[in-house]
Amino acid sequence: MSPRTTRKPTKRASAATRITPRTLTELMAQALAMENEAAQRYADLADAMEAHNNREVAKLFRKMATIEGKHASQIMTEMGWKDAPPLPKIAWDDFEAPETAPVDEVHYLMQPYHALEIALANEKRAERFFARLVRVATVESVRKAARELLAEEREHVALVAAWMKKVPRPKKDWSHDPDPPSYTD
Amino acid sequence: MNDTAAALTAQSYKSSYKPIWCPGCGDYSVLSSITRALAMIAVPPEQVVVVSGIGCSSRMPAYTSCYGFHGVHGRALAAATGLKVARPELTVLVTGGDGDGYSIGGNHFLHACRRNVDLTYIVMDNHVYGMTKGQPSPTTEPDWDSKLSPGGTGVRSFHPLVIALASGANFVARAFSGDPNGTADIIAQAIRHPGFSFIEVLSPCVTFRPEQRDWKKQVHPAPVAATDDPARAARRIMTDDGFNLGVLYAGNRRPYPTEGRKALRTPSELEAEFEL
Numbered sequence: 351m352s353p354r355t356t357r358k359p360t361k362r363a364s365a366a367t368r369i370t371p372r373t374l375t376e377l378m379a380q381a382l383a384m385e386n387e388a389a390q391r392y393a394d395l396a397d398a399m400e401a402h403n404n405r406e407v408a409k410l411f412r413k414m415a416t417i418e419g420k421h422a423s424q425i426m427t428e429m430g431w432k433d434a435p436p437l438p439k440i441a442w443d444d445f446e447a448p449e450t451a452p453v454d455e456v457h458y459l460m461q462p463y464h465a466l467e468i469a470l471a472n473e474k475r476a477e478r479f480f481a482r483l484v485r486v487a488t489v490e491s492v493r494k495a496a497r498e499l500l501a502e503e504r505e506h507v508a509l510v511a512a513w514m515k516k517v518p519r520p521k522k523d524w525s526h527d528p529d530p531p532s533y534t535d
Numbered sequence: 536m537n538d539t540a541a542a543l544t545a546q547s548y549k550s551s552y553k554p555i556w557c558p559g560c561g562d563y564s565v566l567s568s569i570t571r572a573l574a575m576i577a578v579p580p581e582q583v584v585v586v587s588g589i590g591c592s593s594r595m596p597a598y599t600s601c602y603g604f605h606g607v608h609g610r611a612l613a614a615a616t617g618l619k620v621a622r623p624e625l626t627v628l629v630t631g632g633d634g635d636g637y638s639i640g641g642n643h644f645l646h647a648c649r650r651n652v653d654l655t656y657i658v659m660d661n662h663v664y665g666m667t668k669g670q671p672s673p674t675t676e677p678d679w680d681s682k683l684s685p686g687g688t689g690v691r692s693f694h695p696l697v698i699a700l701a702s703g704a705n706f707v708a709r710a711f712s713g714d715p716n717g718t719a720d721i722i723a724q725a726i727r728h729p730g731f732s733f734i735e736v737l738s739p740c741v742t743f744r745p746e747q748r749d750w751k752k753q754v755h756p757a758p759v760a761a762t763d764d765p766a767r768a769a770r771r772i773m774t775d776d777g778f779n780l781g782v783l784y785a786g787n788r789r790p791y792p793t794e795g796r797k798a799l800r801t802p803s804e805l806e807a808e809f810e811l
Binding site: 399454455531 | 554556558560564712739742
């Protein structure tokens, strides 16, 4: 078993459910929700890894949570918001925001490289999300902001990819547990 | 909404205890959905009670800041029913899994549906007994082959949704843990709906049923809106593929009357009742 780093679109995703923001406020509300959801999920994953004594990965997820939280704070400051504005009922193509790490793609023996693979996939989904908005947005202020956000996400993709080069690649038997919890394998 | 309610967020319902489940377990998301749903309803944590039985998902009460009761195996609904009848002003959620709820607690499940007390029952169904190392549960497929059930049990799976409906549950829904926002919406609707509300949440067990990760590719929204006609709902539930998500039945049965019952007695009055 290995952590999977791709999230295939579910049947829920369709052009009909996509909502393209019509104002700058709507776009930034989506961007804020993306960052907040991503931060919360990374924090939850860090907690899970701490509970399983995988401290190295816990630390990495905690760091990612802090980074995403800072991005959210930046948006709040730039927009001059005190509270997050409401989101439309269906704001995403998938069940969760594009930058949110899927909860089922982690493993108690995973290594930092795996965590970064997940982070890279998240950043790439966010990149695709804003790239689409740049293509389809009809309001100039929305398109302009989406382009800026796209550039940021591209930067994040490059940063995570560079980070991955600094951590060791896991060995083939990384998930081997001499005393596994499961008798059914 | 008053000022206090406006300040409530999902975080307000989380306790300081960090969940202990296998990384990747669907129950993490269900916890998140429960806290989001409570924030949507904006009921203060001290007016909510989470009651559970035994099993992985029954750890839920400790992870919320609400009142909690981690009861004995299969008896969560019995405890919750007593609580709601005695304290009708409280919002009572019951959480558990398929083994706890449909096997050990199967009889309580039938009668909780029948009584239609205003409770919300959230079952995290992973088709396996995860806490005790992967034995087949009532919802396990008959041909699920494992070291503990070579060749499968050969026993037909329990169909909780249709049984809930036939037994009188007033709200029947299916959700998926991989859709925490959608699940939160359904939980909020279930809490608001009068009477006994039952939500089956497909919640993968990544340790003993890793193939359940594929559920996220199989689930889809129910193609039609909820009905209040139990016959129509039964037909839909019996003929669907098991991956229809949404509210499948929202009925109009009058809930078991709890409001206006005898007012809460003082501890000394209760003590006097039990005096020998």
